[in-house]
Amino acid sequence: MSLNESSSMASAQISDQKSLLRIRGVSKAYGDTQILKGIDLDIYDGEFLTLLGPSGCGKTTLLRLIGGFEMPNAGSMELDGVDITSLPADKRPINTVFQQYALFPHMNVFDNIAYGLKLKKVPKDEIKVRVKEALQMVQLEHMMNRRPQDLSGGQQQRIAIARAVVNQPKMLLLDEPLSALDAKMRVQMQSELKRLQRELGITFVFVTHDQEEALSMSDRIAVMKAGVFQQIDTPIRIYESPANLFTANFIGETNLFKARVLEVNDQRIKVEVTEQKEGFNPIRDLPKPKFNVQVGQSINLLLRPEDIRVYYVNDGYEGLVGHVVDSAYKGSTLDSVIRLQSGNLVKTSEYFNEDDPNFNYKMGQEVRVDWVDGWEWILPDE
Ligand SMILES: Nc1ncnc2c1ncn2[C@@H]1O[C@H](COP(=O)(O)OP(=O)(O)OP(=O)(O)O)[C@@H](O)[C@H]1O
Ligand SMILES: [Mg+2]
Structure with a gap:
């Protein structure tokens, strides 16, 4: 397709969506180093948004702010119209799969996944059913009784995904959740995650270094450089109509x-x-x-x-x-x-x-x- 012809194609399909999370003017510094510089971002209800950018550009920092694990130095965040800027992590209807998937080492796989549901006082029988479903999704039903240290890196990563998904949060933050998986399992988990996102209507904010993964899974991609968004757009527009030379060179062969x-x-x-x-x-x-x-x-x-x-x-x-x-x-x-x-x-x-x-x-x-x-x-x- 012609690059110029396509430039006006996709904008209509996203503009009328409802904003689940409104981020306005969010900045974050560590010491004297400004990491995020006045971020404005609308995350739409039910969308699959991917953050893409070079190492150190601030992707994890932004996820930690959205999750409530860090507080911004300036700016505000509104979830469903409610100001959550200073709400702690455990009060937000948001779950996170961290880049270093921190499972509880003293608990077996079942208890790791059941943890959030137990906190919420979900009935025991329902917990059993939901944990089993989550384990099926990541194809690890047979490892229910293992400890995390007796699992491979990829298996731990899948348990971390199951543990987050089982809570059916409004928003799921996933920081390179598939990086430890081999190519075949990675493709399987990509389609599993897409299916879950569609069926449960969970909003995904996803970080990956894999451009093909970003292009094929996302409704929109936000390209970041040194704490500033370069372009937030559909995959086809990011690829065919990049906003600047950085985006052009960062995504795909140019x-x-x-x-x-x-x-x-x-x-x-x-x-x-x-x-x-x-x-x-x-x-x-x-x-x-x-x-x-x-x-x-x-x-x-x-x-x-x-x-x-x-x-x-x-x-x-x-x-x-x-x-x-x-x-x-x-x-x-x-x-x-x-x-x-x-x-x-x-x-x-x-x-x-x-x-x-x-x-x-x-x-x-x-x-x-x-x-x-x-x-x-x-x-x-x-
Ligand atoms: N707690 C902290 N204290 C000081 N500096 C930090 C802290 N956390 C992150 N940084 C710095 O902030 C910058 C952005 O880090 P961040 O982890 O958000 O990058 P990233 O985009 O997720 O990178 P990667 O792709 O490598 O995961 C980096 O320069 C990092 O060294
Ligand atoms: Mg990171």
Whole structure:
């Protein structure tokens, strides 16, 4: 799909949702270090929201504030219209699965999961049923009587999830809850968590380092850098219409081509893609971006690897000239790296065509890279 065309697609489906948690102007500092800088965030009732950002950007800190394990230095939080800013953790209808899943070491698995229900004085018979259901969900019914120290890391992680889910909280905070699982169990737990979230209508705030997981599971993704949100949007808009270069580079594989604006018209702009020797640069006629563009301005054209087309250099086609420096067969795709004259390395991913005898590029082979006009996403230089 065209990057620019899709840019207005998804906004309508989220804007009319009811806000379960309203976070306004929340800041948090440890000593002199400002970790969160005036966070504004609405978390919608029943949504799956993922926090994504580099290590140390403040994801866990934000979860700890929402959970009530830390207090903000400034700002407010409202849950269902009630101010909870200074409410302690155990008074909030929110459960957390921590990054270091802290199970009670002296209790067996059953008692770990039953703990919250016992506190709430749920009848014994009901506790039994609910704990068993939770154990089934994480496929560990047979380990009910074990102690946490006799479980693997991945099993402990699943028990921690079961222990949080069993309370059926309004909101569940999950800090990298699947990181200790192997690939197969991870995929199973992803769909289990999605199913639970849909069936129980629990609002999930999820942290992961796995971008594919974020893109496939979330209703919205909040991209964070150094305690500031860069973009809060649907996965498709985050991927296809990133708000800035940070988001573009952080999510997925990205190709950025430098270009200079030659002409600005009503609906379109004319640019020179400045990746080759002077006089040999392609001129392109593109849809005008939303931001203000001026003649002479430097801009970036963003293209994902799957948007790039590769041609043999002698086929008479116009495009950017480069050399193949890497090419790997990935089953359904052929993924290559092409070095342009500017030194820019272009990543490409093409559907593998076994009928084409030339499809396996040789190292060093000269090729042209190109794309369909309108598939690029345009970002200003920063
Ligand atoms: N109790 C604390 N005292 C002082 N500094 C802290 C404390 N907790 C966190 N920090 C600092 O706050 C910053 C943000 O930490 P946080 O744990 O929120 O990051 P994160 O985004 O969750 O990172 P990761 O992806 O590695 O889990 C880090 O620089 C961290 O060192
Ligand atoms: Mg963290």
